[in-house]
Amino acid sequence: MMMIETELRQSPIHGIGVFLLEPVKEGQLIWRFDSRIDRVYSQAELGSLPPLMQRYLRIYSTWHEGLQLWVLCGDNGRHFNHSDTPNTISDGVGFGDDVAARDLPAGIELTTDYTTICDAMRSNGMTFEHPGLSAKQPHLLDA
Incomplete structure (x- = not known):
């Protein structure tokens, strides 16, 4: 859960990105x-859901290898x-905590390094050709 005021905007x-309102x-603590x-x-549990729900959860969740769980921010x-x-x-x-890496002004977009939060990306050697976009996304397609 976001612990500070944010809003979604075009990134x-x-x-879409998350932008600070304060x-x-x-x-x-941010999240x-x-x-x-x-x-x-x-x-x-994910495998028992209809395909459309599975696809949504694989896009918007992150896989936590240690816990063997998909984590969906609400x-x-x-x-x-x-x-x-x-x-x-x-x-x-610690699991479930995101903090500011430095002082951040209101209006800035919040970013994270996917390779530190998504075990599937890290274990598959994920690389990013463009900020925010991956060259391949096996975590979205794995059953």
Whole structure:
């Protein structure tokens, strides 16, 4: 769940992005997993859903290898775009926490490094030819 005020806007990186409506200090909590709004799915549970639902969840969820779960953000958090120099950090902070990597002004787009949050991308050697876009997306197609 987003812990700060944000809104969705057209992104110069890719499609829709998450933009700050307030300034944020370095280390400030931006997003934390909250089961009241966010959801996790086992591979078996995802596999039991209709194909259209499976496709949606594979696009908007991230695969957590350690927990063997798909994690779906229930709010604007699912629209973070990729950056090789992200302004949020999730790796090493703990499951379900994203914090500001530096002081951020209101109006800036929040970004994350997909290779630190998505085990499928990291394990498949995912590379990005353009910020926010991947050259291949096996995590979307794997059954």
